Amino acid sequence: MSAPGHSATRRPTPSGGDAPSCGAPGEPTRASDSGPPSENLVEIRGLCFRRGRQVIFEQVDLDIRRRAITAVMGPSGTGKTTLLKLITGQLHPDAGTIEVDGQPVHRLGKAALYRLRRRMGMLFQSGALLTDLSVFDNVAYPLREHTDLSASMLRKLVLMKLEAVGLRGARDLMPNALSGGMARRVALARAIALDPDMILYDEPFTGQDPISKATLVALIRQLNDAAALTSILVSHDVMDTLAIADHVYVISHGKVIARGTPEAIMADRSAWVRQFIDGLPDGPVHFHYPAPELTEDLFTRRSV
Amino acid sequence: MGRQRGTEILVGLFMAAGFVALFFLAMQVSNLSAGASTEGYRLTARFSNVGSLKVRAPVTMAGVRIGRVESVSFDKDSYEAVVTLRIDPSVDSIPDDTFANIFTAGLLGEQYVGLEPGGSPDHLRDGDTIAYTQAALVLEQMIGQFLFNRAGGD
Amino acid sequence: MLLDGLARLGRSGIGAAERLGRAHLLLGAMLMGAGEVLRRPRLLSAQLYNIGVLSLLIIGVSGLFVGMVLGLQGYITLVQFGAAESLGVVVAAALVRELGPVVTALLVAGRAGSALTAEIGLMKATEQLSGLEMMAVDPVRRILTPRFLGGIIAMPLLAAIFSAVGVLGGYFVGVGLLGVDAGAFWSQMQAKVDFQDDILNGVIKSVAFGVVVTWIALFQGYDTVPTSEGVSRSTTRSVVHAALAVLGLDFVLTALMYGD
Incomplete structure (x- = not known):
């Protein structure tokens, strides 16, 4: 609660004071809404989520602006992927509301949720390509499932999507023949196959060599601007993320501890944000996992 | 492709x-090929005891199978067993004074119905009843009778 | 100490009940999607290939050897009673009633069931199932249901092949090697093996085993802990549970069918 550094950051909680504890799933609190075509595609209010006894999110408010790249950053294990799963309705919040384009995701029926998901693309950390289908068939998959396009039309569309990620020549390869970066680009082509309104990127830069990382950074920016997409990018890769994001949230211990433009985040003075951005081994987040004093631990006689 | x-x-x-x-x-x-149980005509026979006669047991004449047992039921008025026989249609000249026995194939084998033709010029037709029957031989009864006769003879 | 034991017992009981509930929810969802799959036979034929065609070799070879062993053992016993002509009955009845459906189900659980569990488990571990869901494709209907139906259709066909090959194996040993009269072999068999009581009941059994084996395999894969260790555990569990379920269910079905 009173971890050092937290007091110095700007708290986005509307009430300003100490956040109320998580209660039952709430009704939508339409406080900041101003008419249906809101500027925000995704609005999260008072989000609480627990896994067992572990609190993942506590009273989180988050807005994703249309046609912008919003990055959500934080150390590993802060529930960034969980956040994406909550936005896409794969998980349900314990309290609070999540609205995508005015629709409360967590209360949609299956049919409505699937309709909404057709307008979302998601790039998984592993790519999540179907291993028994070729690159072409993987990209064609959502089109075949959801449209009645003719074979020649389908072919053209798939080749255009593959061209957009620079892998038109790899159409006949199987996913196990692709490098990690190529698999992610194929997955990106698949994610944009149905021309979604929004793409969610789950750790797109993790485990990539500098060249494929730069390729992905350029692609994400390019896709976002060319197709007027809304992008949500979840990452702990500070420099690459700050380079392409329009808006940044930093999450830690289930709370938003900083928000703003990349420049504002870079200039943030709070100890916690500094440790994360500068990559310092010790700070508000300790190097040591919580434990009793070393001397005490070493000299207690206890048979194991 | x-x-x-x-x-x-x-x-x-x-x-x-x-x-x-x-x-x-x-x-x-x-036995599906041999079954064809809807063909042929039906005869009934009443026995005082059918032993362990089973549905689908063979019906034979001179040792040749000419039909099957279709059902075995109990008549609660006469305390007799009523056995329905399904006879192949080609065998259409069974005399109406034919004798029906329940035999056992071998000492421990399955029981079957054996028909012994009489001499009547009239033939049995669908739905008729065989008048002369011989109940199944029950091993325990035979042994009991044998011992009884031995004892009486001394 | 006692309370700890009780608590552990209770926890495992609750866990088992939860898993059973999830398994039934999955079964319901798969049955709901069955109509859709039947309208897209392509999905089904791929699974008939995976479960049926790929199991054909092991089923055929096993059936042949089981039939040959039955022929040999049956002959050794029957010849002591001078009833070697009944060999056909013994071989056919044993195969059609019991060994055909049961051994086929056990072999399919080992050959195809474990492969299904591993496949679904890996798809879960590599986020392919989540990926489908994000493409607004229901993984249960699209991935699991075709496999479920494929298993149900393939199992009785495989069992019939097993039994038929087994009878031929018994014929080969009994008539070909041991000199039983061929006419007696077939005629005794035909006289005693009943189409409805034996063959149809055998088919019903193998359909039931098909449901159980594929259901268990798919559930274990779908419910797996998405790590490589979790998948390997689920695969083992799939085979063990399926084998136990088949043998238990066989007793129940036999009692219902033949125990008056």
């Missing part, structure tokens, strides 16, 4: 093999 087609052909072969196997089991292994 080629792979898809190959898969389909193999699946087709598999399903054909499965159905051939089922057909083989039905026609060659089981």
